[in-house]
Amino acid sequence: MAPPSIKSVLRTPEDFKMASRQSMYSSLPVAEQEEQDDWAQKMIERHGNCPEDKTWERRENPGGYQCDAGGHGMTDELLAEGKGGMLAIASKVWGDFKGPYYKNPVTGKHERVKT
Structure with missing residues (x-):
């Protein structure tokens, strides 16, 4: 769960519907998956999460997106949460990740949330 200081990027009723x-x-259905993909890419862009400025591709098990x-x-x-949580994947193997990390609003750097 994101720290309370992190603001959501979900802005419109449509964003909240898609997040849910x-x-x-x-x-x-496939048509709705395509709509979700379009929405997810917009949310990822709002988050500005890939420090290497790469595009993102859909992954399964667990479902999500990985940068190229x-x-x-x-x-x-994390996408549904709307707060920009990012995972680190040192091995580059989907599913083998650490995090989530959230952008500190003061420093602008991603930090791991302690649970």
Whole structure:
């Protein structure tokens, strides 16, 4: 869960609707999955999460997105949360990640949330 100081990038009723469906991605009809992908890419862009400025591709098990460089990811749950949580994937193997990390609003750097 994101620290309370992190603001959501979910802005519109449509954002909240799409966020509520993101964790159900795999059970959605193909046309709705395409809509979710479009929305997810917009949210990832709002977050500005890949420090290497790469594009993101859909991954499964668990569902989410991984940057093309392989070192960063966002699960469907992090996208639905709307607060820019990012995962570090040192091995570049989807599913083998650490985090989440959230951008500190003061420093602008991603920091791991202690649970």
